[in-house]
Amino acid sequence: MKLILKGHDARYAVEQSLLAFFPQERPVYDPAAQEENWAAITLSQAAKYTTAVTTIDYHGHRERGVSRIVIDPNADEYEKERLRQRAVKLSFFKAARKVTGVTPTWGALTGIRPAKLAAGYLEQGMPPRQVDRLLRDTYCVSQTRRELCIEAAQAGLKAKAALRPEDISLYIGIPFCPTRCAYCSFVSQAVEKSFGLMEPYLQVLLGEITRAAQMVKELGLNVKSFYMGGGTPTTLSAGQMDRLLTHLNQNFDLSRCAEYCIEAGRPDTIDREKLQVLLDHGCHRISVNPQSLEDSVLQAIGRRHTAADIEKTMGLATSMGFQHVNMDLIAGLPADTPEGFRRTLDTCLAFGADNITVHTLALKKGSRILLEGQKIPTAEEVGQMLDYSIETLRRADFHPYYLYRQKYMSGSFENVGWCIRGAEGLYNIYIMEELHSILSLGAGGSTKMVDPAAGRIERVFHAKYPNEYITRPEKIEKNLEEFSAFYRRMKK
Numbered sequence: 001m002k003l004i005l006k007g008h009d010a011r012y013a014v015e016q017s018l019l020a021f022f023p024q025e026r027p028v029y030d031p032a033a034q035e036e037n038w039a040a041i042t043l044s045q046a047a048k049y050t051t052a053v054t055t056i057d058y059h060g061h062r063e064r065g066v067s068r069i070v071i072d073p074n075a076d077e078y079e080k081e082r083l084r085q086r087a088v089k090l091s092f093f094k095a096a097r098k099v100t101g102v103t104p105t106w107g108a109l110t111g112i113r114p115a116k117l118a119a120g121y122l123e124q125g126m127p128p129r130q131v132d133r134l135l136r137d138t139y140c141v142s143q144t145r146r147e148l149c150i151e152a153a154q155a156g157l158k159a160k161a162a163l164r165p166e167d168i169s170l171y172i173g174i175p176f177c178p179t180r181c182a183y184c185s186f187v188s189q190a191v192e193k194s195f196g197l198m199e200p201y202l203q204v205l206l207g208e209i210t211r212a213a214q215m216v217k218e219l220g221l222n223v224k225s226f227y228m229g230g231g232t233p234t235t236l237s238a239g240q241m242d243r244l245l246t247h248l249n250q251n252f253d254l255s256r257c258a259e260y261c262i263e264a265g266r267p268d269t270i271d272r273e274k275l276q277v278l279l280d281h282g283c284h285r286i287s288v289n290p291q292s293l294e295d296s297v298l299q300a301i302g303r304r305h306t307a308a309d310i311e312k313t314m315g316l317a318t319s320m321g322f323q324h325v326n327m328d329l330i331a332g333l334p335a336d337t338p339e340g341f342r343r344t345l346d347t348c349l350a351f352g353a354d355n356i357t358v359h360t361l362a363l364k365k366g367s368r369i370l371l372e373g374q375k376i377p378t379a380e381e382v383g384q385m386l387d388y389s390i391e392t393l394r395r396a397d398f399h400p401y402y403l404y405r406q407k408y409m410s411g412s413f414e415n416v417g418w419c420i421r422g423a424e425g426l427y428n429i430y431i432m433e434e435l436h437s438i439l440s441l442g443a444g445g446s447t448k449m450v451d452p453a454a455g456r457i458e459r460v461f462h463a464k465y466p467n468e469y470i471t472r473p474e475k476i477e478k479n480l481e482e483f484s485a486f487y488r489r490m491k492k
Contacts, residue, residue, distance in 0.1 A: 001025040001058075002035035007043040013085045014041055014092060016110035020412040021096040022058070023379065039095070041088055050084055052091035058099045065094025093140070104412050105383070106405070107140030114145075114414075115403045116433055118153035128154070144390060148400050148416060155401035156433040159426060165452075167224040168216070169430050170252065172205070172244075173442035174233040175466055178268050181291075182301040182334060182368040183361060197466045201443070202240055204470050206247050208441050208480075213251035215480055216439070219487045223252055224436070225259040227427040231444070233262055234269040238277050245281035254282065259426045261285040261324075267313035268305040275320055285425065287355075288313060289328035292336060293344040300335035300374070307347075314351040324423050327353040331385035332361030332410040334374040341385040342392075349396055354423040356398065358389045360413040362406040379411030386413055393418045402428045439483060443469035447479060449486040458486060 001022060003014055015027050018039070028035055039056045054065045067090035071083050093108035106114070121131045128150050135141040135149065176198060177184075216223065226248075236244065254260070262278055264270050264286040278286065292298055293307040317325055327348045331341055348356055360382060363370055377385075398418040402425070405414050417428050431438055431448070434457060438448045443466050449458045460479045463469040469476075 052087035063098035115152035326355035
């Protein structure tokens with residue numbers, strides 16, 4: 001669809017709105033492009049009001065939407081821009097709803113962190129019932145999603161209340177996997193192609209841990225949560241994992257760490273010896289990520305294991321006494337059906353997992369699903385999967401504790417972390433609600449530096465690939481220096 005922007009450059013807001021209503025369309029900004037379908041979005045400023053007008057012509061059906069918002073002239077530029085974007089999104093929403101006759105489940109609400117919006121209103125003293133009305137009347141969010149949003153916001157505020165100014169989270173990335181899944185666009189290397197990089201990578205990572213731990217100590221910071229992800233951390237051998245965690249525990253003071261979590265992601269990388277290493281070093285939370293328990297789906301996404309392998313892994317993990325076990329599922333995978341997804345979820349509950357994260361398939365650039373044009377379930381079918389997960393998990397006394405959305409998600413839905421009471425994954429809340437800094441070590445990640453008092457967030461990005469990480473020590477040092485400088489500025 002050709003997009004014509006006048007008086008603004010709110011491309012992200014417009015594109016997210018476009019995807020919610022017209023998932024098969026892609027934005028075109030070339031003024032000379034000959035496109036049958038188009039949308040013109042104009043933003044103008046009067047003395048008291050900012051007005052956005054959207055006109056959409058879709059297969060000859062033309063409709064217009066208008067949104068007018070009062071902007072306080074004394075507001076800071078950040079707040080003014082936020083309100084301008086709201087006007088743009090609401091005008092597009094009104095026009096698109098007239099054209100399509102459809103109201104997306106998230107209404108006019110776009111962006112990655114809907115719960116953060118709700119949390120902001122709750123922190124201002126707005127009661128949950130009033131937040132619910134605002135989400136309904138201003139953004140046209142469905143009742144089911146309003147409930148998810150507010151509950152996740154409340155969980156985030158509870159986690160926030162327990163934080164101290166010196167608290168941070170620590171993340172270590174292991175960018176290796178047994179194979180690359182069809183839906184994946186993460187920067188990771190298949191072990192079979194990069195086995196020779198694993199040991200050099202580990203050596204450099206140990207050095208970065210030493211330097212980072214000294215920096216954290218000098219800054220007077222405390223590691224509140226630790227998370228190792230990837231990739232698949234358990235591609236490391238038991239010996240390599242033992243060396244890594246021994247070094248971590250020797251260098252970082254983790255005595256006040258409330259959560260020690262490691263992704264044990266794929267059953268074809270997990271055995272008793274590796275799990276025992278995790279337990280021996282204080283890990284009490286693991287994440288086993290089958291994505292599906294349908295063998296046809298596992299084959300379609302490129303996994304080299306079966307549902308039976310997952311069952312064995314879960315039996316092993318629960319018998320060894322891990323305090324918390326999460327399982328990740330994805331709604332909308334190739335070859336899946338609503339019936340298959342239901343079987344998967346029911347089986348995960350039967351395994352005894354106390355955390356279940358239900359993702360919606362995101363069609364990411366560089367994924368084999370897009371590159372190969374694999375057939376995937378329709379948005380309606382994905383909606384059925386998610387509706388079943390909400391109903392079923394609530395009946396099982398699970399509650400939503402974090403929630404986020406991504407670009408190019410099937411049906412413009414959401415990802416939700418569910419757990420039984422008291423089993424919330426703190427790291428997930430911290431990173432999604434941007435409650436404090438996340439110090440990232442290793443390749444493929446980014447360090448997020450948060451100043452809650454000033455409302456300021458800065459990021460530094462790490463080397464994407466293992467080889468780049470190994471051969472560019474100056475990049476590692478620069479990132480640590482920027483983190484240190486951020487906290488020195490905060491103390492002034």
